[in-house]
Amino acid sequence: MLKKMTMKDVDLKGKRVFCRVDFNVPMSEGNVTDDTRIRAALPTINYLIENGAKVILASHLGRPKGTVNEEMRLAAAAAKLSELLHKDVKSLDESIGEKVEQEIAAMNEGDVVLLENVRFHPGEEKNDEELAKAFAALADVFVNDAFGAAHRAHASTAGIAKHLPAVSGLLLEKELDVLGKALSEPDRPFTAIIGGAKVKDKIGVIDNLLENVDNLLIGGGLSYTFLKAQGLEIGTSLLEEDKMELALSFLKKAEEKGVKLYLPIDVVIVKEFSNDTETKVVKIDEIPSDWMALDIGPETVKLYSDVIANSKLIIWNGPMGVFEMSSFENGTKSVAEAMAKTEAYTVIGGGDSAAAVEQFHVADKMDHISTGGGASLEFMEGKELPGVTALTDK
Ligand SMILES: Nc1ncnc2c1ncn2[C@@H]1O[C@H](COP(=O)(O)OP(=O)(O)OP(=O)(O)O)[C@@H](O)[C@H]1O
Numbered sequence: 001m002l003k004k005m006t007m008k009d010v011d012l013k014g015k016r017v018f019c020r021v022d023f024n025v026p027m028s029e030g031n032v033t034d035d036t037r038i039r040a041a042l043p044t045i046n047y048l049i050e051n052g053a054k055v056i057l058a059s060h061l062g063r064p065k066g067t068v069n070e071e072m073r074l075a076a077a078a079a080k081l082s083e084l085l086h087k088d089v090k091s092l093d094e095s096i097g098e099k100v101e102q103e104i105a106a107m108n109e110g111d112v113v114l115l116e117n118v119r120f121h122p123g124e125e126k127n128d129e130e131l132a133k134a135f136a137a138l139a140d141v142f143v144n145d146a147f148g149a150a151h152r153a154h155a156s157t158a159g160i161a162k163h164l165p166a167v168s169g170l171l172l173e174k175e176l177d178v179l180g181k182a183l184s185e186p187d188r189p190f191t192a193i194i195g196g197a198k199v200k201d202k203i204g205v206i207d208n209l210l211e212n213v214d215n216l217l218i219g220g221g222l223s224y225t226f227l228k229a230q231g232l233e234i235g236t237s238l239l240e241e242d243k244m245e246l247a248l249s250f251l252k253k254a255e256e257k258g259v260k261l262y263l264p265i266d267v268v269i270v271k272e273f274s275n276d277t278e279t280k281v282v283k284i285d286e287i288p289s290d291w292m293a294l295d296i297g298p299e300t301v302k303l304y305s306d307v308i309a310n311s312k313l314i315i316w317n318g319p320m321g322v323f324e325m326s327s328f329e330n331g332t333k334s335v336a337e338a339m340a341k342t343e344a345y346t347v348i349g350g351g352d353s354a355a356a357v358e359q360f361h362v363a364d365k366m367d368h369i370s371t372g373g374g375a376s377l378e379f380m381e382g383k384e385l386p387g388v389t390a391l392t393d394k
């Protein structure tokens, strides 16, 4: 349970509400190419409208490093939101200052404006006190619905919360609820699937999950460091030599905690990193020294799919192979399909895994797809999220 104030704990009628959302969406040629994050914020925005708030939305887009970048303006996101809400959304070209104040003063209850990219100000990422105060001066209430940015202690996610009643939005609440419950009172068997490129990026999450899960399925680039550490030949597959000791300590921890840790038993290998080259499927102890593994093989798919089918709760973060190339997509696709079929409660930890379930058309079969990549990872590592900590206690 979230011990922070929520939108339901404050009177919103006629109030100016500064609502931080994560509209950091993929764009191409000035258009939003994936509106998932905008759609995910609709329940909160509609709630604010229905309760008579004046809705002042704020977001970052990309990493403009404190200067105005024409390609990172939020106007296209405002247009997309307007289309989804069936309502005018005024896109402003600043996020603080006199002009913004005038626009807000002219708002009626239920009106919606979207401020310009907050990262155009250098103070945003520095969590500058003056910028936080300038944001707070625009409003009476702060609502944080930007789960995707909750791991950042920035002026519009954390700093502002010191100066206004600060409450969670519905998306933020839901994300914390689903991920929190999964980690604190999991239905068992509880299985985590961890893939992606590097052990380095998943140290915290593997360490924390080993405290909790029944099964840990490892795939993707990071599995080869584990395999090499066990003395296997991995050819030219991805290796982080300095993480081999750590990989061994994870294997030991799994044994101590009674966690079944699975590594690939067969793989798809190639001689060069290319989609159009000869591929072979080999057993895990048959990788030639000049070949590299870019996907898990069919035996591993079968093994992992069986574990998935026999689980009650599954959390997935990171692809099983180089799924962007069709020759190496099978492992990731099969895991996505096995998750789509299972009766278990399925949680996708954002980022590449969320992209994969979209790509393989099974997104609607998942119980929860997190809108946060980095944020969900940090949450699963057991870290505090500054955007949540900053909210007003109940
Ligand atoms: N065997 C492999 N060899 C090389 N690269 C791999 C292999 N398996 C997966 N990858 C690559 O790993 C990348 C994804 O890993 P990365 O750690 O960057 O993100 P992630 O785990 O999906 O994290 P997030 O979900 O937070 O975005 C993909 O681009 C994929 O091509």
Ligand SMILES: O=C(O)[C@H](O)COP(=O)(O)O
Pocket (backbone or CB within 6 Å): 022, 024, 062, 063, 148, 149, 152, 372, 373, 374, 375
């Ligand atoms: O896309 C994300 O993960 C969030 O919007 C956070 O973006 P950032 O990594 O640039 O802070």
